Amino acid sequence: MALVEARAIEKRFSGVVAVKDVDLLVAEGELLGLFGPNGAGKTTMFNIIAGAVRPTAGAVRFRGVDITAVPAFRRARMGIGRTFQVVRPFRGLTVMENLMAAVPSAAARDGRPADLAALLRGVGLEKRANDPAAALTLGMLKRLEVARALALSPQLLLLDEPLAGLSDRECADMLQFVATVRRSITIVMVEHNVHLALPICDRAVVMDAGSIIAEGTPGEIRKNPAVIRAYLGEDAA
Amino acid sequence: MSRAGSTAALAAVTVALGAVAAALPWLGVSSYVRTLVYYACYYMALGQAWNLISGMTGYVSFAHGALAGIGAYATVIALNAQWPVAAGLAAGAAAAGLASLVIGATSLRLRGAAFTFATLFFQELVLLIVRKLPAAGGPGGLVLQEIYPTSLPYVLMVVLAAVATIAVAALRFSRTGVRVLAIKHDETAAVAIGIDSTRLKVAIFCASAAIAGLVGSIHAIFVGSLFPDVVFAVEISLIALAVPLIGGVGTAMGPVVGALLYVGMREVFQVVAPGLHLTIVGLLILAVVLFMRDGIVGAAARAWATRRRTAVPAEGG
Numbered sequence: 001m002a003l004v005e006a007r008a009i010e011k012r013f014s015g016v017v018a019v020k021d022v023d024l025l026v027a028e029g030e031l032l033g034l035f036g037p038n039g040a041g042k043t044t045m046f047n048i049i050a051g052a053v054r055p056t057a058g059a060v061r062f063r064g065v066d067i068t069a070v071p072a073f074r075r076a077r078m079g080i081g082r083t084f085q086v087v088r089p090f091r092g093l094t095v096m097e098n099l100m101a102a103v104p105s106a107a108a109r110d111g112r113p114a115d116l117a118a119l120l121r122g123v124g125l126e127k128r129a130n131d132p133a134a135a136l137t138l139g140m141l142k143r144l145e146v147a148r149a150l151a152l153s154p155q156l157l158l159l160d161e162p163l164a165g166l167s168d169r170e171c172a173d174m175l176q177f178v179a180t181v182r183r184s185i186t187i188v189m190v191e192h193n194v195h196l197a198l199p200i201c202d203r204a205v206v207m208d209a210g211s212i213i214a215e216g217t218p219g220e221i222r223k224n225p226a227v228i229r230a231y232l233g234e235d236a237a
Numbered sequence: 238m239s240r241a242g243s244t245a246a247l248a249a250v251t252v253a254l255g256a257v258a259a260a261l262p263w264l265g266v267s268s269y270v271r272t273l274v275y276y277a278c279y280y281m282a283l284g285q286a287w288n289l290i291s292g293m294t295g296y297v298s299f300a301h302g303a304l305a306g307i308g309a310y311a312t313v314i315a316l317n318a319q320w321p322v323a324a325g326l327a328a329g330a331a332a333a334g335l336a337s338l339v340i341g342a343t344s345l346r347l348r349g350a351a352f353t354f355a356t357l358f359f360q361e362l363v364l365l366i367v368r369k370l371p372a373a374g375g376p377g378g379l380v381l382q383e384i385y386p387t388s389l390p391y392v393l394m395v396v397l398a399a400v401a402t403i404a405v406a407a408l409r410f411s412r413t414g415v416r417v418l419a420i421k422h423d424e425t426a427a428v429a430i431g432i433d434s435t436r437l438k439v440a441i442f443c444a445s446a447a448i449a450g451l452v453g454s455i456h457a458i459f460v461g462s463l464f465p466d467v468v469f470a471v472e473i474s475l476i477a478l479a480v481p482l483i484g485g486v487g488t489a490m491g492p493v494v495g496a497l498l499y500v501g502m503r504e505v506f507q508v509v510a511p512g513l514h515l516t517i518v519g520l521l522i523l524a525v526v527l528f529m530r531d532g533i534v535g536a537a538a539r540a541w542a543t544r545r546r547t548a549v550p551a552e553g554g
């Protein structure tokens with residue numbers, strides 16, 4: 001059974017078809033890369049899986065349960081964590097409070113204490129724990145957002161362009177961190193930087209203009225003519 | 238000092254000051270001073286109630302005066318029906334809490350300004366209904382039949398202001414408080430980490446309304462008679478909002494500073510420029526918003542932090 005099973009998904013925004021007839025399966029434990037040019041519908045697919053947007057057609061299952069009508073906060077509690085393409089930290093709260101806000105209730109954790117300090121060390125923000133999020137750089141905010149999503153103890157982590165706007169050094173750190181996290185959590189990662197992101201993926205899906213145009217291993221994706229035309233070609237140019 | 242430590246220290250100071258204030262009637266202090274302390278506590282408690290919903294979630298209420306008015310009416314009706322004082326106060330809190338559910342369950346499902354418009358509408362609607370309601374005495378109002386010693390509402394109001402302040406301070410640094418503030422900062426992100434924002438907003442608004450209701454209940458015992466145009470005057474809702482805005486929104490100390498300042502200024506300006514005190518409050522808010530952004534408490538906390546060359550505190554207690 002797939003962890004996520006999205007079938008025949010369609011999303012229209014008053015006239016604009018953002019996603020049409022997409023089937024997306026995410027296997028438990030994999031790191032799936034989701035690629036495609038601007039406006040391909042990647043973020044819309046994330047919003048549909050996380051519940052921020054309702055599809056106009058199709059159904060989403062999580063661990064075999066139909067969650068198409070389940071509100072976003074409940075999906076988060078079921079184990080779907082996400083980051084946002086444009087960061088959305090709680091700017092007036094401290095770094096530690098940003099994580100505190102995401103920790104499930106004691107009852108939902110079965111009394112297991114949440115190790116937020118370890119999470120902060122993992123993203124290299126341990127020295128900034130008591131600073132307001134508003135004082136952080138973009139690179140730090142991106143890492144804070146990943147840590148906040150992880151504070152939920154999710155089974156699925158959706159990362160929307162975790163490398164966008166980061167320096168080379170920060171990109172390397174982020175990829176390193178994602179590589180550590182993937183050992184315990186299923187990840188779907190949207191990324192513009194295919195050259196950096198593709199190598200760490202188990203599998204990749206490429207979308208263009210609302211549809212899936214290719215699917216396969218990183219090796220297959222690199223050689224796929226449709227992908228080269230729609231995406232890698234313009235990237236290489 | 239740790240957060241739990243500073244909350245405990247604030248609680249201790251509040252209890253000590255509250256005890257002194259509550260004891261004033263027996264310490265031979267003039268009734269003028271006692272009345273000032275009473276009104277400071279009245280605005281502090283009402284400001285703290287507003288702070289709980291609007292300061293913590295960012296959803297601005299213009300109905301806190303009306304909620305206090307509902308509490309006042311419920312208590313006078315209950316006391317005139319020979320209910321004991323405690324039951325009469327509980328009736329006031331419950332009536333305001335129930336009224337908040339009517340506004341909250343509908344408008345707090347939506348984001349943005351729907352709630353604010355609903356509270357404005359509610360403020361006007363309640364006045365219309367109370368003027369027509371025979372049980373509420375119509376436009377002529379209601380009179381509390383039994384006379385209580387003024388020390389009773391006095392002590393109750395001091396205690397309520399202290400308890401509300403400690404409650405807001407304790408909430409601010411709890412997990413629930415952080416989740417409420419998360420809604421204010423980014424509701425989309427809050428929902429994405431499992432926060433049921435609608436339920437949390439409705440619950441906080443209900444608690445806030447119950448406090449506002451109690452303020453009205455106690456004040457009804459203090460004044461002894463209720464006239465709808467006075468009890469439901471829109472000014473009360475505006476002052477409930479002005480007090481935390483001046484002192485600092487979303488902090489426990491904000492409404493305390495704001496209420497002391499407001500009551501002090503009102504005393505001065507009633508002599509210097511009678512009838513102008515609301516205008517002056519408006520100018521004061523403008524000055525605070527323009528020059529201090531997060532109120533007097535926030536500005537003081539930042540000045541203090543700069544002096545100590547430490548980082549800026551996020552939302553000070």
Ligand SMILES: Nc1ncnc2c1ncn2[C@@H]1O[C@H](COP(=O)(O)OP(=O)(O)OP(=O)(O)O)[C@@H](O)[C@H]1O
Nearest residue numbers: 013016017018036037038039040041042043044045
């Ligand atoms: N809320 C919305 N209202 C209207 N149109 C929208 C909305 N969200 C997305 N769209 C449109 O849907 C299409 C897909 O957008 P989406 O954000 O999913 O693309 P994307 O693949 O994430 O692109 P990018 O790489 O630029 O982030 C675009 O044409 C976009 O303009």
Ligand SMILES: [Mg+2]
Nearest residue numbers: 042043044085
């Ligand atoms: Mg996108």
